[in-house]
Amino acid sequence: MSRKVGIIGVGQTKHGRRDDVNYIDLVYDAVRAAMEDVKISPGDIDAVVSGSMPPPMEGINAPHLYWSDAMGAFGKPSMRIATCGSTGMSIAQSAYYHVASGLFDVVLAVGAEKMLENDPQGTMTTVADPFFQRPFIAGAPGVFSMQSIQYSHRYGLPEERVRMAAAQISVDHHTNALDNPYAHIRIKITVDDVLKSRIISYPTRLLDVCPSSDGACALVFACEEKAKKIAESPDEIAWVKGVGYAGDEHFFGDSDKVVWESAIKASQEAYKMAGIQNPLKDLDVAEIYNPFTYQELIYYECFGFCGKGEACKLVEDGAVLRGGELPCDPSGGTLCTNPIGATGLLRVGEAALQVSGRADKRQVPGARTALSHAMGGSDQFNGIMILGSDKMEV
């Protein structure tokens, strides 16, 4: 039987163009912030799990070796995990496994990226096999745009309606990012701005796409006994209630990305473990990994927030927007901040801040149960972590 695990410390850097710090200092800033959050030092940590995008992104191979000093990893087990976009979620789940297994009491999870030190789409294209797919996939936008076109077509949805729902998501998340002092893109935009922005990879326009960011995130996971001892108050502990993770085949043409099996399976596993039956009602907030607005629509359906082909209505009704039944991405999400190796961990960290009532201006009032998600591989992996608070009703 696995042990109860809680997240007690959350640290992140200011994200964006960070030419003012080197890669090591960026990692150090996030790790220091997480340790200061719960007033611990490296001596309190039993193991370190870290990760980032494929190393060509920064030109440092095996970056966890380079980061080890900045993570306070001296004298501890340290491993690198890399699953592309879902890296942060894989790191979080690995830290969870470390503690749940009973072998480690306090584990540090670290994700970082300096995307602006390279040509990120050039690097991401090399994630595809060199024989068949690499010449065509055109980084992330090329792949995700194919998924978007397929989505509208599958359910016979008018293109204008899907575009409008995607634009509303973009405006909602950009508005949310204004409340997040760590977010990269903090601009006021209108639906019209989104609809008229230039095509990056049809149907995706500039304001439908996340930025490339520099940034880092660190979280502290602890067993129940240590969590209660270290945390200032039990209300500040975000308990891991459920985890799920699944992958597709490597070749894009092998599996369906609209009724997306890996996303469906990951969420169902996590819901089962967390005892969630009606996600729209049972969840108070969700941090979804949405580098592209259109993908968010697909996730609403795969995660069971609504039925197939009904995601636009969920947006039109405002259910998933600010102030709605299940506000998604109150941090501004991946759409406004995407230092990829950190991004999945940021989703978990933001969800932890929400359920512990520490999300400041981006706090969803009374949030007690949160879903965090990341997607990665070559449009291939999906991972979910459900967090919950033990605090009494507010």
Added chain:
Amino acid sequence: MAEEYKSIKEEIHLPYKWALGPVFTKFFENFKEKKIMGTKCPKCHRVLIPARRFCPRCFVDTDEWVQVSNEGTVRTWSLVNFEYSGQVKKPPYVQGLIDLDGADTALAHFIGGIDLSDLEKVPEQVKIGMRVKARWKENREGNILDIEYFEPKEEL
């Protein structure tokens, strides 16, 4: 503020030589005859394109080569309008997933023969379900770019 700090510029060039193995070698050898051959899974009976040594779902060896058509339908597509390092084609261009007749998985490739002078009008020309056929290069070297692109097929 940030301008006070400096950066160092560097490029990394590394040579690679990727072994194709028997199945991928045969797949590309067939391109010389303008033939696209898949491999069939004995368990789920799917014809896999690109040809594979094993079925990723059933995890058994494929045991039969099956020729699929040079024609198929567009499963999905997108218009690429941004540049990145190592890009094979100068944007804008259209790429997509093609379900070749006789295959159970789709092949990623370029979709050519499209008027790209007004990008907003591209969606009027490329549709999911559209019939396309392979346009082969004159001199074929045994790689995926021996197919120049898939082009819309005139329906009779």
